[in-house]
Amino acid sequence: MLEINNLQVARSGKQILDGINLRLIPHTLTALVGKNGCGKSTLVSCINQITPYRGEIHFSGRDLALMPPRERASLIAFLPQALKSPHITTEELIAMGRSPYLDIGRHMTPHDKEMVEKAIHAIGIEKLIGRYVDTLSGGERQKVYLAMTIAQDTRLLVLDEPTTYMDMAYEHAFLAMLDTMKHKNKKTLLVVMHNLNQAVRYADQLAVLDDGKIVFHGPTEECLRSGILERVFSVHRYMAEDKVFFAAE
Numbered sequence: 001m002l003e004i005n006n007l008q009v010a011r012s013g014k015q016i017l018d019g020i021n022l023r024l025i026p027h028t029l030t031a032l033v034g035k036n037g038c039g040k041s042t043l044v045s046c047i048n049q050i051t052p053y054r055g056e057i058h059f060s061g062r063d064l065a066l067m068p069p070r071e072r073a074s075l076i077a078f079l080p081q082a083l084k085s086p087h088i089t090t091e092e093l094i095a096m097g098r099s100p101y102l103d104i105g106r107h108m109t110p111h112d113k114e115m116v117e118k119a120i121h122a123i124g125i126e127k128l129i130g131r132y133v134d135t136l137s138g139g140e141r142q143k144v145y146l147a148m149t150i151a152q153d154t155r156l157l158v159l160d161e162p163t164t165y166m167d168m169a170y171e172h173a174f175l176a177m178l179d180t181m182k183h184k185n186k187k188t189l190l191v192v193m194h195n196l197n198q199a200v201r202y203a204d205q206l207a208v209l210d211d212g213k214i215v216f217h218g219p220t221e222e223c224l225r226s227g228i229l230e231r232v233f234s235v236h237r238y239m240a241e242d243k244v245f246f247a248a249e
């Protein structure tokens with residue numbers, strides 16, 4: 001599984017990530033949390049080999065920096081924070097998730113088509129089929145991109161703020177679906193999350209970034225006991241109906 005060793009990123013003379021070590025546990029959901037500008041998207045873009053870094057990122061013992069992009073895409077699916085709006089149909093975009101597996105003529109096999117269908121149903125976007133991506137709302141576009149990452153059928157999914165545009169009810173349904181994917185489909189998930197209340201409810205593990213450093217990585221329960229979230233986010237915590245909630249001070 002994914003293992004990051006002593007990752008360093010500097011930009012315009014500023015140290016953005018400093019000595020990051022992170023080892024994901026298979027078949028768990030790890031929420032990457034931290035205040036605005038602490039380096040979450042930068043860390044994700046290093047895994048995606050977009051941002052240059054010093055240090056090492058391995059997947060099942062293989063250096064990701066040395067792995068051909070097509071092979072990498074068969075192991076790790078990414079949902080970036082900023083989504084493009086190409087003038088292609090939703091099915092065409094979702095089918096791009098199958099790119100790492102297609103032959104030289106880019107022909108979809110019945111299995112590829114089945115994976116696309118399954119992703120459409122998993123996200124519940126049947127009504128968006130036939131629409132052009134550049135005509136969709138922010139939330140609709142986010143769902144179509146999510147279907148693309150699910151169609152990619154990788155062992156690891158790295159999602160950068162996947163619920164930004166989602167309404168509250170769909171956000172819950174989506175996070176519950178990730179939970180099912182983890183258990184039923186044996187997926188491992190690294191998810192950048194802004195909503196602390198959702199993170200502590202759905203994540204098995206929390207990785208807390210503060211000013212470019214991982215200040216906690218471990219089970220969610222342990223993180224809650226440590227009081228680190230209150231310190232990093234300047235929030236206070238309360239209980240309601242046996243659930244933990246955080247609120248701004």
Ligand SMILES: Nc1ncnc2c1ncn2[C@@H]1O[C@H](COP(=O)(O)OP(=O)(O)OP(=O)(O)O)[C@@H](O)[C@H]1O
Nearest residue numbers: 011012014016034035036037038039040041042043
């Ligand atoms: N090209 C760049 N040059 C200089 N600084 C940069 C550059 N790109 C990002 N940064 C800085 O790096 C820091 C980390 O940015 P990053 O986008 O990773 O934060 P984040 O934790 O994802 O933030 P948010 O929660 O707001 O999405 C920020 O202070 C940002 O301004």
